[in-house]
Amino acid sequence: MSNFKKLEVVPKKVLIPFILVTLLFTLWGFANAVTDPMVQAFKKVLELSNSQAAWVQMAFYGGYFCMALPAAMFMRKYSYKTCILIGLGLYATGALLFYPAALSEKFWFFCLGLYILTFGLAFLETAANPYALALGPKETATQRLNLAQAFNPVGLILGLLVAQQFVLKKLKSDDIADFSSLDEASKILIKTSDLLVIRDPYVILGLVLIGVFILFAIIKMPQSKDENAMPDISNTFSALAKDRNYVLGLLAQILYVGAQIMCWTYIYQYAEGIGMDSVSAGYYQMVAFVLFTVGRAIGTYLLRFMNSGKLLMYFALFAMVFVLGTIFLNSTTGLYSLVGVSFCMSLMFPTIYGIALGNLTEEQSKVGSAGLVMAIVGGALLPKLQGNIIDAGGNGVSDILILGVSEVNFSFILPLLCFFYIAWYGLRISKKLFD
Secondary structure, eight states, X not given: OHHHHHSOXXXXXXXXXXXXXXXXXXXXXXXXXXXXXXXXXXXXXXXXXXXXXXXXXXXXXHHHHHHHHHHHHHHHHSOHHHHHHHHHHHHHHHHHTHHHHHHHTOHHHHHHHHHHXXXXXXXXXXXXXXXXXHSSOGGGHHHHHHHHXXXXXXXXXXXXXXXXXXXXXXXXXXXXXXXXXSOHHHHHHHHHHXXXXXXXXXXXXXXXXXXXXXXXXXXXXXXXXXXXXXOOHHHHHHHHHHOXXXXXXXXXXXXXXXXXXXXXXXXXXXXXXXXXXXXXXXXXXXXXXXXHHHHHHHHHHHTTTSOHHHHHHHHHHHHHHHHHXXXXXXXXXXXXXXXXXXXXXXXXXXXXXXXXXXXXOHHHHHHHHHHHHHGGGHHHHHHHHHHHHHGGGSSSSSSSEETTEEHHHHTTHHHHHHHHHHHHHHHHHHHHHHX
C-alpha cells in the first residue's frame, strides 16, 4: 500500500497532454447535459408523447453504439490524436446541423444532428478514456481516469445552465398551460420561435469546437510506446470474450449508463408528476450535478484507500436506497431522493471502466474501450423503455397507478434493477481482488 501511494497519478512530463485530454471530458459532459432537457422541450414544442420524445436519447446514445467500434479500428491504425481530431470535427458538424434543422422544423433533422454529433463523441470517448489510462503508471490508472472524469461534471453543470437559462426559460410553449388547444396559426408561430431557441446553444457549441479542433491540431501529443502494434483483430476479440472481468463489466456499463440517463432525463417528468414546472425542475437537476461532482471527487479520494470493487458496491447499494425513495415517496421528498442518486452514480462509470480494462494489454484496451463506449447504448434503450412505461396510461405522467404508485414513479424500477446488478458486480470484483 505504501508503494502504491508513492506512484504519481499524473507524471509531470505528460501533465499538459493530460490537461488537454481532460478538457474533452468536460466537452462531452456539456453535450450530455444540454441534451437531457431537450426531451422535455421537444415534447412540449412538437406535441410529442414521452415515448416519441425519447427518440432524442435514442439518436444521441445510438450514435455512440454505431461509431465506437469503427473509432477503435481507426485508432488501432492511426494515433490517439488523429482519433480526437476526427471526433471534434464530427462533434462540431452535428452541432452545426441544428441550424438547418431549425429552418426545416423537422424532428428527424434534429435527431440526425444529434446522431452525427455523437459519432464525434464516440471517437472522443474511445480515444480519451484509454489515453488517460495510459498517461502514467498502470497501478494508478483507475485513479487517473477518475481524476479526468472529475471534470466531466463541470461540463454537465455548464450544459444544464445553458439549457435552463437560454432554452427552457425562453420557450414560449412552456408558458402556456394547454399548448395543444391553441389555434394552428398561433402554434406555428410559437413552434418556429421555440425551435430557434433550441438551435442557438448547439450552433455556438459548434463554433467553439472548431476552436478546440485548431488547438489540438497545433499541439504535439505524446504517442504510446505500443501505438504501432497491430496484432490480429480476431485474436483481440477472442481475448476480450474470454476475459470474464471485461464481459461482466461491459454489461455493468450498459446498465449504469442506462440508469444515469433515466435518472437525469426523467427528473423533469417526475417533477411534472408533483406539479412542478420544467424550469424549477432544472434547479433540482443542477443540485444533482453538483452532488455528482462532489461524489466523484470524494470517490476518487477514497480509491486511494479502498478496493475499487468494494467501493463500487457501496455506492450502488446507496443508489438503490435512494431509488426506492424515488418510487415510494410521491412528493418533493421523492424528488430529493432522485437528486441524491446522482451522488452515488458519480463513481460508477470510470470505476467500471478501469476495472473492466484492468487485465488487458494496451492494444486490447483500444478495442475493449470501444466496447465500453458502445455500452453507452444503454442510454438509448433503457430511457425509451422507461418512456413506454410512463406512457402506459396516456401521454401524461400520472394517468394510472401501478402497484399503488403513479406510472412515472413505478418506471424507476428500471434503474433500481440496474444498480442491483452493479452492486453484485462490485462485490464479485472485491472478492476476486481480495482472494
